[in-house]
Amino acid sequence: MSRSAHPAGPRYADVLPEGHYSAPPTDLNALDAKVWAQTVCRNADGIVTVGGVDVRTLAERFGTPAYFIDEADFRARARAWRTAFGPDADVFYAGKAFLSRAVVRWLHEEGLNLDVCSGGELTTALLAGMPADRIAFHGNNKSTEEITRAIESGVGRIVLDSFQEIVRVAHIASSLGTRQRVQIRVTVGVEAHTHEFIATAHEDQKFGIPLADGQAAEAVRRVLRLDGLELIGIHSHIGSQIFDTSGFEVAAHRVVGLLKDIRDEHGVELPEIDLGGGLGIAYTGDDDPREPHEIAKALTEIVSRECEAARLRTPRISVEPGRAIVGPTAFTLYEVGTIKPLERLRTYVSVDGGMSDNIRTALYDAEYSVALASRTSDAEPMLVRIVGKHCESGDIVVRDAFLPSDLAPGDLLAVPATGAYCRSMASNYNHALRPPVVAVSDGEARVIVRRETEEDLLRLDVG
Ligand SMILES: Cc1ncc(COP(=O)(O)O)c(C=O)c1O
Numbered sequence: 230m231s232r233s234a235h236p237a238g239p240r241y242a243d244v245l246p247e248g249h250y251s252a253p254p255t256d257l258n259a260l261d262a263k264v265w266a267q268t269v270c271r272n273a274d275g276i277v278t279v280g281g282v283d284v285r286t287l288a289e290r291f292g293t294p295a296y297f298i299d300e301a302d303f304r305a306r307a308r309a310w311r312t313a314f315g316p317d318a319d320v321f322y323a324g325k326a327f328l329s330r331a332v333v334r335w336l337h338e339e340g341l342n343l344d345v346c347s348g349g350e351l352t353t354a355l356l357a358g359m360p361a362d363r364i365a366f367h368g369n370n371k372s373t374e375e376i377t378r379a380i381e382s383g384v385g386r387i388v389l390d391s392f393q394e395i396v397r398v399a400h401i402a403s404s405l406g407t408r409q410r411v412q413i414r415v416t417v418g419v420e421a422h423t424h425e426f427i428a429t430a431h432e433d434q435k436f437g438i439p440l441a442d443g444q445a446a447e448a449v450r451r452v453l454r455l456d457g458l459e460l461i462g463i464h465s466h467i468g469s470q471i472f473d474t475s476g477f478e479v480a481a482h483r484v485v486g487l488l489k490d491i492r493d494e495h496g497v498e499l500p501e502i503d504l505g506g507g508l509g510i511a512y513t514g515d516d517d518p519r520e521p522h523e524i525a526k527a528l529t530e531i532v533s534r535e536c537e538a539a540r541l542r543t544p545r546i547s548v549e550p551g552r553a554i555v556g557p558t559a560f561t562l563y564e565v566g567t568i569k570p571l572e573r574l575r576t577y578v579s580v581d582g583g584m585s586d587n588i589r590t591a592l593y594d595a596e597y598s599v600a601l602a603s604r605t606s607d608a609e610p611m612l613v614r615i616v617g618k619h620c621e622s623g624d625i626v627v628r629d630a631f632l633p634s635d636l637a638p639g640d641l642l643a644v645p646a647t648g649a650y651c652r653s654m655a656s657n658y659n660h661a662l663r664p665p666v667v668a669v670s671d672g673e674a675r676v677i678v679r680r681e682t683e684e685d686l687l688r689l690d691v692g
């Protein structure tokens with residue numbers, strides 16, 4: 230690893246606006262178990278390892294930037310969700326967080342169902358062998374072609390998102406001579422405590438049919454009148470990266486209120502309620518996510534209590550965690566390219582990826598942690614901003630972090646908790662080649678999504 234000299238960066242004490250940043254961690258080499266995948270640790274040489282393979286070996290074999298996913302951790306988290314909710318509930322992994330054929334196989338083997346929201350996700354799921362009846366199909370603007378394919382393949386449920394879609398799905402199901410199981414997605418009017426772009430249950434937004442003004446009740450009336458549809462339940466998803474269950478409590482209260490109104494008006498007790506996904510994970514040591522068994526207990530109690538009060542049979546609950554399963558199981562490995570200390574400001578550390586492999590920092594002001602992964606260091610901490618190589622000054626991977634001041638080009642940096650919404654939202658901005666996803670387990674590493682090549686890019690350019 231090269232060690233070219235660079236001028237010393239500003240000391241953090243010189244650049245920290247008072248009270249603005251927390252002090253640097255006492256041990257820069259420590260790996261906070263909260264944010265790293267289960268098998269991640271440092272080996273005797275101080276190199277970060279995952280699944281028993283060290284990052285220097287991984288970088289040599291697979292290059293950087295690359296995502297490394299801890300398969301054992303993924304399976305353990307999937308199993309924990311499944312076990313926590315038990316046989317009387319269903320866990321649908323939200324494929325939008327990250328989907329590949331290997332992931333579908335792991336989910337299938339661990340007994341989870343799958344939530345897809347596009348034709349591409351549906352094809353991946355089916356190709357990898359997920360039984361169609363364990364797939365839920367979402368989306369606020371599914372195309373006629375997508376709806377047809379979903380119904381023809383026999384998906385377990387389509388989640389209806391608008392009045393037009395009610396008619397569209399009913400028409401397609403009837404013309405295919407079938408009756409499609411559906412849920413209606415409602416917006417319950419909850420302001421989830423999360424970034425505006427990932428909150429989804431307040432009324433002023435594109436998803437779902439509002440409970441307000443009786444719109445959801447009207448949607449139920451229309452669905453019940455149509456032969457092509459079998460209404461199995463009501464769906465609510467309040468947003469993403471949420472830590473407390475109070476939003477779910479309000480959502481469950483309002484959804485159960487609707488179930489009660491449906492029983493009173495139509496004499497029908499719907500058998501299912503889906504509370505969506507959205508459970509938060511730790512991106513930094515300051516985040517305190519709850520364990521699946523605590524969440525399962527809280528949600529089950531809330532729904533049972535609400536149903537008891539409404540004198541309804543408790544419906545079968547389903548949930549759709551994406552981030553909470555895959556998020557913590559992967560990290561992105563980058564190589565440091567340049568280091569630029571700016572006097573009285575901060576040190577900019579440029580890596581070989583950026584907003585094309587992690588758009589979340591630019592899009593949601595998301596916070597991440599970072600560690601020097603290819604070695605340990607006893608050098609003084611320096612305040613850094615990890616930036617990418619794109620032509621964009623907002624191309625930030627980690628806004629504020631402390632790294633050892635002897636950091637040098639060629640060092641490897643690992644950014645944890647990048648399993649969700651990083652590869653799945655990756656782009657080709659500046660014709661970047663999207664990084665591979667490598668699964669590591671029991672001392673073995675294998676590519677599950679390969680790195681893009683320039684030929685991949687040029688294949689689309691037919692002009
Ligand atoms: C309907 C639905 N279900 C599940 C999810 C998964 O969310 P998360 O990955 O935050 O658990 C989303 C995304 O926010 C969603 O829109």
Ligand SMILES: N[C@@H](CCCC[NH3+])C(=O)O
Binds near residue numbers: 469
């Ligand atoms: N993509 C978002 C969350 C929205 C997920 C789907 N509704 C994120 O990275 O946090």
